[in-house]
Amino acid sequence: MNDGRDLLVGEKEKKAMTQIKDHMELVGSCCETLKDAYDTYIEGDMERFEEYAKWMREKETEADDARRRVELSIHSGAFMPIYREDYLNLAELVDKVADNCILATNLLSFTQIDIPEEARGRIAGLVEKTIECVDALDETISLSMKDRKKVDEGAHRVEQLEEAIDDQEYQLRSFLYRMPIDGYHKLLLNDLVEKIGSISDAAEDASDRIVIMLSKRI
């Protein structure tokens, strides 16, 4: 509805940035639930796990809708034409974080793979670190709306967490391949670890995009 606020310079941009923040919050809440879903899964409560998985898929769908609202705002004239693609790319990269989260959950849901006792704690640690990384991305996006001078710090934190996750992922995969389980089981477990690792990869890509956006503006 046109209430006249679009006559003021900057109103479209403020609205679009609020929508970007809302989108990130939905993505964040989807990813945060991954820990509860995983804990429930390894406890063996499949009914509750499926409830969590369903909730996450709903959040991911809401995030997709939020991303479309961001795109609509941008195509309706928010931001200068030369910079619009930056915001569209950022929204896509943030959305990928939630998408990768759902892929990991779906793998558990479809395969109902048995996670060996020795690997459970390590995978739980990987999930926790991943959620920390997504929170750091959320913080970086907030900083771009509050104090751009601190964005580098936020992006650096995301980068550090992603590197730590990469190390953990490497060691975990190495551990899983050495386990005395059949080859197909190993492949599935490694696929699960890879999918969890891809969540932080997407978060780092999004965080790097914000840094590039800021450096382009001066």
Place this chain on the structure above:
Amino acid sequence: MILELLVLASALAVGFNIGANDAANTMGACVGGGALGLRRAVTLAAVFVFLGGILGTKVTETISEGIVAPSELTSPVVVVCLLASGGLVALATLRGLPVSTSHAVVMAIVGAGLALEAKLNTTQLFWMASAWVIFPLATIPLSFLIVRTVKKGLSRAKTLVGFEIAIKYLLIFSGIYASFALGASHAGLAGGLLEGSGFIGRFPATIASSLAIGVGVFLLSRRVIRTIGREITSLSPVSALAMQLSAAIGLMVCSILGYPISSSQGIVAAAIGVGLSEGRTSVNRRKIGSIVLSWLLVPAGAVAICFLLVRTVIM
């Protein structure tokens, strides 16, 4: 009476043409940068061009009495000057060449003066020609400085949105200022000749030509603004702002001094300054060469055509 109407119609046509073509230099960056929609940009430009025109009368004074004595500018002479200069500029515009209406009008008067063997104010012409050279040369370092200053100022923007809002406001301010400067600089071209013809006073002449430019902006400038806006979109907003603002400052300074100068020359010179600020040292020599050639050919053509027409038709 018919002659007076012809003078008025020719003057209004030249003013209309100026508005239709030169408004792109004032609002192109605003529209291309997304700071304003086309409709709002055109409306603002029309209003401020008109205000600049009625408040800036020094150029009117120069044109009406600063080149030849007002008694030489009879209605037939004025019609010839307006049609010759306006026609040449329209022809050049059709070929896509950014030529100067100011230079064409001034040299048309010179051509008419030579044909009438009237006394030309060579001192005034000397300073005017100097302004035509100094203005683009001065615009190069000015645009360089503006880019650096604006970038430094914008680096203080705390947020992404803050940066975008700041640059949009700067573009709007710059567009308004450039429109005002265009009016102040160019309303006198037609207004001065209208006044010189003797049948209308300075203020009504200024109002008429300012109104003609404003109407030209409002009715016919959209396509040109959109075209320039699209070209400017490939530049950074800071570069587009610097180009527009530096050319406008030069226009304003010269209009205060009473010297009509070219807005398109200013934009081309400013583009060189902006390029230098971004480390680009090479220029498209062929393009610059063709632009310089058109800048020389149109005034020379105006002198020649006016001289011939006054000699053959009027004398």
